[in-house]
Amino acid sequence: MAEAHAAVAFQFTVTHEGIDVNVNHEALRAVYESSKRSWKKRWARFRNHLVTTTYPASPASWLAVVTAITASLLAKMDPSCGIIGRIGHHLPQGYFDAPADTYVAAIIFSTLLWLSIIFVLRLTLKNILYYHAWIYEPRGKMSIKSKLQTGMLALLCSKTPMLYSYQSALPNLPLPKLKDTMKRYLRSVRGLMDDGQYKRMEGLVSEFQNGIGVKLQRYLYLKWLTSSNYVSDWWEEYVYLRGRSPIMVNSNFYGVDAIFSKPTHIQAARAGNVVYTMLRFRQMLDRQQIKPLTLNKFVPLCSWQYERTFNTTRIPGLETDKLVHHKTSKHIVVYHQGRYFKVQIQHQDSNQLLKPCELEKQFQKIIDDESAPLNGEEKIAALTAGDRIPWAQTRERFFRNGVNKISLDAVEKAALFLTLDDDEPCYDPEDCSKLDQFATSLLAGNGHNRWFDKSITLVIFKNGKMGFNAEHSWADAPISAHMWEYCMAEDLLNLGYRDNGHCKGESEKKLVTPQRLKWEIEEECQKVIESSLATAKKLADNVDLHLVVHNAFGKGLMKQCKVSPDAYIQMGMQLAYFRDAGKFNLTYEASMTRVYREGRTETVRPCTVESCEFVHAMDDPEKTDAERRELMRKACEVHVKGYRDSMTGKGIDRHLFCLYVVSKYLEVESPFLQEVLSEPWRLSTSQTPYQQTDKWDLKKHTDYITAGGGFGPVAADGYGVSYIIAGEDHIFFHVSCTLSSPETDSKRFGAHITRALSDIRKVFDK
Structure with missing residues (x-):
């Protein structure tokens, strides 16, 4: 618009008397207003960038440092231990007269000191944020270290940070050790395999861990050293954009x-x-x-x-x-x-x-x-x-x-x-x-x-x-x-x-x-x-999609069972899937890794040895409700630990995915990685978070509860389930599968989920 106005802001004609210039004041004002708005936006972006770059300090703190140093010099004190004088000697001769050169040197020293303070504060904040032991602590109980971290964060961080204030102070996603990932992987598949299958997988893991895996891990370590997040860019490109x-x-x-x-x-x-x-x-x-x-x-x-x-x-x-x-x-x-x-x-x-x-x-x-x-x-x-x-x-x-x-x-x-x-x-x-x-x-x-x-x-x-x-x-x-x-x-x-x-x-x-x-x-x-x-x-x-409105109970009752609501639902889905398919299968649950810089997601594997034992016990008439409750709590504890491991960079699947990408770059084949990365997720689940804003109280506005959202089936013969725990009394499940698969039916599986949640409730009611 500014260019169009500029084209007609000035008009002139050439006559025998000279050049007649006609200035369109309205158009000039439009150009001026447009330019002013543009510069306001640029200034706002620059100001916001300056504020976030200097966090947890502030641009105003620079003036405080300069004032303090200048005041010290006026009081005949040299807080720089002679550095200001040496800076003054290196200033261009003839540009500043005494004592102006001293104050210019003081400003330069103050700026360098201010930048050093910011660097130390950000490094301190980053090191504090590396501490994640509090995630593993029971709700309501906090160790001395966690209390110390909370106190230091409260001291360092202002009450009104901007959206991107913490970005450069966030820690990098850690790279797990190869042997730790292999150990966790074997643990995650034990409940899905018989003894012969498991022994074969142990052989593949051992061959990979002691062979090509060492080389792949070494290259991946180089990527970890040179990137803010060793997973996210490859995940975006290879999982999404290259599809x-x-x-x-x-x-x-x-x-x-x-x-x-x-x-x-x-x-x-x-x-x-x-x-x-x-x-x-x-x-x-x-x-x-x-x-x-x-x-x-x-x-x-x-x-x-x-x-x-x-x-x-x-x-x-x-x-x-x-x-x-x-x-x-x-x-x-x-x-x-x-x-x-x-x-x-x-x-x-x-x-x-x-x-x-x-x-x-x-x-x-x-x-x-x-x-x-x-x-x-x-x-x-x-x-x-x-x-x-x-x-x-x-x-x-x-x-x-x-x-x-x-x-x-x-x-x-x-x-x-x-x-x-x-x-x-x-x-x-x-x-x-x-x-x-x-x-x-x-x-x-x-x-x-x-x-x-x-x-x-x-x-x-x-x-x-x-x-x-x-x-x-x-x-x-x-x-x-x-x-x-x-x-x-x-x-x-x-x-x-x-x-x-x-x-x-x-x-x-x-x-x-x-x-x-x-x-x-x-x-x-x-x-x-x-x-x-x-x-x-x-x-x-070919999509078979069913939205289940579960209003028999919600988060309130699950908390009364003294288990995590998410773990309660995941165990319910394990029971529902076993009843639906007659077997266990790899299960995907997404967890976030956003406690790290540029973190996205990691996979939690809810199908564990403990969850399988619990599911078998639920339909075993020889088991008592007390035994079922104990197995349920044990399975939930293992699940919660797996979720916390995934949040804190100790997951399995993103590490294996990156190792696989490195193997493709190096053009080397790994039977272990090929098999693991080709395993289908026949039950893919994800929880939609609620109340990320403080705009409303769900107890007062139950009519405004959103049903969350969902996604399509991940495997042709499996289920995709998105769920949202909407307050104390509602859970919504979005169940998807394919109509072409004779093994799946969204309404049937939705009914299995509802029944499984109810059966678990009965176990805890007694």
Whole structure:
């Protein structure tokens, strides 16, 4: 906009009397205001960077150090022990007269001293944060060392850190010793193997540990020395970005609305409120106004993943995709009935966000627009749902120039992608299939009404219900869950709606009409789109997804059993899976490693020797309830220890994964690694965290409980289960599998989970 104004700010004509210059003062003022806003943003970014770089000190502390040193010199004291004098002797001659040269030298010394203090403070903070023994201590009991750590953190850390204040002070993820990982691996598979299988695996482990494993570990140690996190970059690239199969269902995940409430029936109004809250969350991220999450009150979690929440798109490639993040974006793209619209989200004159009521007007204009989709426009997004190579080739061939490039840029550079969907999902306690359809729609849509490459695709349904679909490579579910929880709280508790369902407030400014994006889709391109859509539909039609609303009990009762609620649920799923499949299998549970810099996830292996013994005891009529309780508590203790090990860098699977990557770089084969990395996770589980914000009290607002979210099946003959412990009385399970597998059934497994949780409760009730 500034460039356009500049082009007409000065006009001149040449006459026989000379040059007549005409200055457009209104245009000049627009240029000035635009430049001022730009510099304000630059200054804010610089200021925030300075504050986070100097943490746990502050930029203001530099002035305090300079003042103290200068005051000492005025008092005829030299705190530098002669260093200031030596600095003064090395200053350029003739530039400063006495005593100015002394004060310049004092400022230089003070700055160096200040930087040294910051370095020492950050190093001290980093060493303190390496202590994680408190994670293994029972809840409510704290050792002297843990109390000392808490006290030192309270002393060092301010009460108002910015989002990225702790980043460079976080410790690096430790590299486990090879023999320790091998020992833990053998322990994790013992319950799954008979004596002959286990003896064979011991042989493979011994051969690897005493052979090629030593060389691989040595190379991996070099990577650990030279990187802030030895896992995360390889994990992002090889697990996510190099995948050539569709990311819809296979990788992307979804989040669900609060199913017990319906704040408005007006689609545009709900979209107005929620888009506004998302943009406010983005604004807080840009300004680092979100307080970093902590454990044990003072131990910070890594905030690195938040950076790419918005303005981010996954770009397809022939061999590997890439994530492109834009620092800012002033628009979103809206999809409605096969058409794409670009909607400005800021007022041009003030750069302020459009209010919810103004956004509602914009979205209502799109809904009321009766124009038909352009030729080939309706199903373009199917390209993002199909295989990655055809999408990469099509993007390079048909979207490099002209209106296609302009429109694709608008989509990929948008803050987020919004779909105004014509479906009307709901929660009906008498018909669970409606909730299943709700979740399935968020996971896959119809194959062409979600832009699966966008970091966030917000979906607002015709009846005002909503959800989101998230691309997975940029971050893990807790990050988008934090954003979602904030948006839900702001939407339902703070913004609210009028009695007639519309957004509150009045629009006072003229709004720029949503811009219809133009496409020129050639016949050959349409064929690729139809092929991608066929792939997507085949994948989506094979998903069997069931959302279980478990309201018999929740976290409260599980705590009364004196076991971890997560361990209780995991043991319940082990029992449910055994009853469903008649055997045990490798089980995946995701845990976070964000107590370390750039940490993402590690695998917990809930299927242990102890969990197998407990499961057998539950259906053994010769066992007493007292024996079952003891086996349950023992299995839970082992599970909790495994979870804590995973959190503190003592996991198994990320270490093995990195060793495998090194082996591929060195072009060496390892029978052990090949077998381990090819083992299917037939039960893949993940817990969605709750109450990452302090916006609401679940006890007071039970109607606003969100059902969490879920993901597609990981193995063709297995189950994917995401669950959320929503308060004292509710647990939601999102169970997915494939319809093509005769061995799985989501409703059957959901019923097994419900029964297993109830059976465990009966054991503890007696």
